[in-house]
Structures are given as structure tokens and as C-alpha cells.
Amino acid sequence: xxxxxxxxxxxxxxxxxxxxxxxxxxxxxxxxxxxxxxxxxxxxxxxxxxxxxxxxxxxxxxxxxxxxxxxxxxxxxxxxxxxxxxxxxxxxxxxxxxxxxxxxxxxxxxxxxxxxxxxxxxxxxxxxxxxxxxxxxxx
Amino acid sequence: xxxxxxxxxxxxxxxxxxxxxxxxxxxxxxxxxxxxxxxxxxxxxxxxxxxxxxxxxxxxxxxxxxxxxxxxxxxxxxxxxxxxxxxxxxxxxxxxxxxxxxxxxxxxxxxxxxxxxxxxxxxxxxxxxxxxxxxxxxx
DNA sequence: CCTTGAGCCTGTACTTCCTACAGACCGTAG
DNA sequence: CTACGGTCTGTAGGAAGTACAGGCTCAAGG
Numbered sequence: 001x002x003x004x005x006x007x008x009x010x011x012x013x014x015x016x017x018x019x020x021x022x023x024x025x026x027x028x029x030x031x032x033x034x035x036x037x038x039x040x041x042x043x044x045x046x047x048x049x050x051x052x053x054x055x056x057x058x059x060x061x062x063x064x065x066x067x068x069x070x071x072x073x074x075x076x077x078x079x080x081x082x083x084x085x086x087x088x089x090x091x092x093x094x095x096x097x098x099x100x101x102x103x104x105x106x107x108x109x110x111x112x113x114x115x116x117x118x119x120x121x122x123x124x125x126x127x128x129x130x131x132x133x134x135x136x137x138x139x
Numbered sequence: 140x141x142x143x144x145x146x147x148x149x150x151x152x153x154x155x156x157x158x159x160x161x162x163x164x165x166x167x168x169x170x171x172x173x174x175x176x177x178x179x180x181x182x183x184x185x186x187x188x189x190x191x192x193x194x195x196x197x198x199x200x201x202x203x204x205x206x207x208x209x210x211x212x213x214x215x216x217x218x219x220x221x222x223x224x225x226x227x228x229x230x231x232x233x234x235x236x237x238x239x240x241x242x243x244x245x246x247x248x249x250x251x252x253x254x255x256x257x258x259x260x261x262x263x264x265x266x267x268x269x270x271x272x273x274x275x276x277x278x
Numbered sequence: 279c280c281t282t283g284a285g286c287c288t289g290t291a292c293t294t295c296c297t298a299c300a301g302a303c304c305g306t307a308g
Numbered sequence: 309c310t311a312c313g314g315t316c317t318g319t320a321g322g323a324a325g326t327a328c329a330g331g332c333t334c335a336a337g338g
């Protein structure tokens with residue numbers, strides 16, 4: 001189907017999955033929990049997605065990947081959806097999210113430090129003594 | 140109950156919980172999934188723990204804290220239980236996990252950069268235009 | 279035109295890692 | 309003796325998906 005110059009063939013669920021790398025079923029799941037909007041349906045009830053859906057889903061996936069909960073993502077998406085909010089309100093929410101991220105980085109760095117240190121102490125021998133195990137047992 | 144010089148009063152579940160900071164129910168859960176061994180029981184069926192249980196549970200909690208899955212911990216515990224295994228095997232598990240952690244840190248730093256930059260570009264006005272929202276929509 | 283295969287629909291069950299309760303029982307201190 | 313805190317089992321719920329079953333639809337190839 002063509003309108004003038006651009007194609008308006010709607011995207012199917014599998015197209016969205018391929019475009020984003022998201023699991024097919026997860027797309028439906030996000031719909032049921034309100035993270036993704038209910039898409040328009042074809043005459044036969046098929047979901048019809050467009051590029052906006054794909055962009056939104058990519059955003060959700062990146063955020064999940066970085067450890068945001070669906071609840072937090074809902075908050076972030078709220079900023080996008082409700083454009084009547086003031087810039088100041090948005091700034092406040094974004095700043096608090098920034099703080100979360102920075103805390104997460106700090107936590108992970110602590111973990112990284114412990115892990116890399118103990119791994120480095122490993123002899124790698126066939127010996128039954130192991131720095132990693134000792135560290136985990138003693139701490 | 141005393142034997143010579145040391146107390147052998149068995150630890151109850153709540154004692155183990157307090158000694159480790161682990162949730163009461165989680166202790167039982169770890170038993171059912173085979174992470175913790177079935178402890179000996181009293182005449183009336185009460186679980187009787189000792190210091191070895193506490194140490195093992197601390198190991199598990201610390202590992203969880205460092206982001207190891209229960210499956211990975213099962214592997215690590217297997218190596219602890221069977222000390223005939225090589226140190227190299229432990230090293231392999233820990234190294235692969237370390238890599239995961241480092242990747243996560245890199246991802247978070249990327250998002251931190253973007254977030255802090257866009258927050259800084261915010262005017263803080265009561266305007267409906269906002270650098271943060273624009274960034275979220277375009278990424 | 280018919281068949282085939284890929285994709286769609288819904289609903290529900292399973293997964294991981296817990297956490298919380300319900301209902302019944304026990305053990306000790308006051 | 310009774311109250312309180314602890315134990316037992318089994319089961320339910322929650323977060324964030326993942327997988328499958330049974331049935332429908334659509335487009336392409338023969």
C-alpha cells in the first residue's frame with residue numbers, strides 16, 4: 001500500500017522484534033503491563049506498529065539493559081508522553097535518575113574491584129587452594 | 140547443653156538469619172533448591188544449624204551480592220565441596236563474570252554521560268520544550 | 279486454485295529468586 | 309498457666325519475562 005511517496009505498510013510484531021532484537025512475546029507483555037501502547041489493529045485484529053513503536057521499544061530495552069526497573073522506565077516514558085510538564089519538572093526527574101545511574105556505577109565498580117583482585121590472585125594451578133574461593137569464604 | 144568447653148546448642152533458623160542478615164524464608168528456599176544442605180533435625184523436626192551453615196550462607200549471600208546467579212553459585216559451591224577440583228576452573232567462572240560486570244559498567248557510563256549532558260542543557264524554565272525529552276525521543 | 283509455511287491471535291503455564299502468609303505446633307519466661 | 313516468640317509445612321504472590329498450545333490468516337509457489 002502506497003500513499004504518494006512513502007510506504008505505509010504497517011509493521012507486524014515480528015518486524016518490531018527483528019528491528020529491536022526484542023523477544024516476540026515480550027512485546028506483547030509490555031503491552032499488557034502498559035509500557036507499550038495498545039497498537040491499532042487491522043480488520044482481522046492484527047497489531048499494526050510503526051516507527052514510533054520501534055523507537056519507544058528500543059528506549060525501553062536500553063533502559064532495561066542498564067538496570068532500570070519497568071517502574072522507573074514508566075516514569076521516564078511519562079516524561080515523553082506528558083508534554084504538558086514543565087522543563088523544570090523533567091529536569092528534577094532526570095536528575096534523580098542520573099543519581100541512580102551513578103550509584104549503580106559505584107556498586108558495580110566495587111564488585112569489579114573485588115572480582116578482579118581475587119581473580120588476579122588465582123594461581124590457575126591444579127591446586128585445591130583458590131584465592132577466589134578463599135575470598136568468598138572469608139569476607 | 141554443654142560439652143566440656145564449647146557450647147553445642149544448635150542454631151535455629153532465626154539465629155542463622157540474624158547472623159547472616161539473610162531473610163528467614165530465603166534460608167528455607169535455599170534448602171529446597173539445594174544451595175544449602177538439609178540440616179539435621181531435632182526430635183521434634185526443628186532444623187539444627189551450626190557455624191558451617193552460617194559460613195556457607197554468608198558465601199552464598201556475598202556471591203549473590205556480587206551478581207552471581209544461583210546457578211553460578213551452585214558451580215562455585217561444587218568447587219568448594221569438592222576441593223579436588225582445580226583452581227583454574229574457579230578462575231574461569233570468576234573471569235567470565237568479571238567481564239559481564241565490566242560491560243555493564245561501560246554501558247552505564249555511556250548513559251550517565253548522555254543523561255548528565257542533557258540535564259545540564261535543561262533551561263529549568265516552565266517551558267514545554269526540554270532537552271531531556273528530546274534526547275529520549277531521538278536516541 | 280490449493281497447499282505450505284510463516285506469522286498472527288489469545289490464554290495460560292513455566293522460570294528465577296525470592297518474600298509472605300496461613301494454620302498448626304512447640305518451648306520458655308513470668 | 310498463659311503469652312510470646314519461634315518452628316513446621318505448604319502455598320500464593322511478585323517482577324520480568326519466556327514458552328507453548330490451539331486456532332486463524334496471509335502471501336508465495338506449484
